[in-house]
Amino acid sequence: MIRAVNESRISRFYVAVAIIFGTSTLIISACQTTPPADPPTLIERGEQIFLNETFAGNGRTCGSCHRPTDNFGLTAAFVATLPEDDPLFVAETNPDLATNFENPILMRELALILENQDGFGDLENNFNMRGIPHTLALNTSIDSRDGARTGWSGDGAPGDGSLRSFATGAVIQHFTKSTKRIAGVDFRLPTDDELDALEAFQLSLGRQEDLELPLPLQGIVAARGQEIFMDNTLGKCNVCHFNAGANGNPAILGPNAGNLNFDTGVENLPDQPADLTGELVPPDDGFGSPGNGEFNTPPLVEAADTGPFFHNNSVETIEGSVAFYNGDTFTNSPAGQLLINATGSAINLDATQVVAVAAFLRVINALENIRSNIDLLDRAMRAMDTSNGPTDSLFDRALHDTDDASQVLTGGGLHPEAAARLEAAANFIRQAKSTTDLELRARYVSDAISEQRAARNNLSSPKPVEGVHVGDTDE
Amino acid sequence: MSNSDLTRILIAAALLICPFLGPTMTYGQQATEQFIPIGYSPGVSNKYSYIGSIVAVDREAHTIVVQSNRGMRTIRVTPRTRIWLDRSKIKQTNLVGSYSDCEEGRKVEIMHDPDDENVADWIKIESN
8 A cells, every 4th residue: 555655656756757857848949949041132032022922913923924934934835834723814714804904815825915005095906915025134135325124115114114113014014903903902012122122033033244255156057157147247136136135236336335226127027926816916116105116125145945036926936036137027127227228238148047047046045044054953952952942943944944955956956965965954853853862862963964064065165265255164 | 348347337327326216215114104103103203203282383384383392393294294193092093184184282293304304204193
């Protein structure tokens, strides 16, 4: 009996100790603070807003049209992969947006978006149908003598017309719950902080500096294309697309020419796909209201994998877009006439020369994709090292850009070895994304980067020539 | 023709077209500006525009006098001046207005023409 009582006391003692110990442990655990994660940078906040913020509107975000895995633009092929409830299709699901907000036929067939550049007074008849430009390399392509040029006609932003202000106009045009467009009811306007972050994010995308042509290209066709591109008596491309960018040649158009608008006559092209659909496609008068017919000069480095081309997606292929400058439509346009008056002749390239220039554009696009991929994969490696943020989206973008680079080359019958290297890189990226073994993942990423570098060396001399810049260095 | 000859010709052509590329145009897209309430135009409100009340209207001279936080100012309204009625406070859609909507006592935001500070580029009038 006594022993039983003692045992009972001892048991209670141990239970009490256990409770005290357990509770203390819980309290201590609760009080222990994990080191706070680094606050997101302005660019990271901008990315979150760009991809996730709906501004209390119809469900769209900036990323609804500027898709990270479609070069921050949108093609009809990508549209076809989207589910029916994707916010892109709000005109088909929201009765308040069923009329005069989008044209679902043109959106699905040609990735054209409705814009009311000249005002909202006659929604039924006064609108433009425009493609969605990528938002890459904005840091190199929107400055002009007269301020920022945003959007297809250079006047895409309200307020002061800056890239920072662009989002405000986009929310009003594309995010609204109804065509009444009442601030505070149909959407909320971005705050100053959000505009700052969005601007920082957009400026961070893609190239941060222009190329310096000529590049030491390995392929004979692309190299010849580069010569034609830069020849002011032949291709004449380098006049307006200096170094294959979006700015005017300062030696010709004056220092700090920056980004320029031109009326190249694209609106007058015959047999435009949008017109062939039979849908109402009013003429687009470009810059200003009423417009002067001018549109903005886009960068060409990013061109080959971001077609269709021109503001109305009227030409599907890069070869076709080069050939445009041979045709009567350009020759008879104000920009074409200016070129003729200045040089004594129109652009007149033969088929082999058109293809050579396109080959050049394909190769510099592949090089830019490789530069971007290596950067994305480096970021994925760093994110793994610090457990700082998800890496899947980085892998997705790297995979997409790698596929793009490969397709851009194979589509032009160029550099099969580089294309094979890029396909190998894509396989390593897929494996890196699918494995949970961090060590193995790091090895796959490293192998993917090696393949990217090998592909790059196949396209362009691995030893940089003095004054020639082909992207990042190996280390 | 050598490339250097051509470059000289192109420079001459560029100088000819430069006046047309000059700073005579604004890049602010005015279509969506209509729907931005008074005081919220990005990069413009509280920086370049002035917000205040109309204290006088001269219909013959096509001018209005505005008392704002930046003092008293007379500004001319031209056929190119865009006028909008800001009805966002009453949760109604903003409308295109006209000079006749410029009445004494009404709250306005005015952005001047970039080439002439005495001319209104656009006017937003608060509408009840």
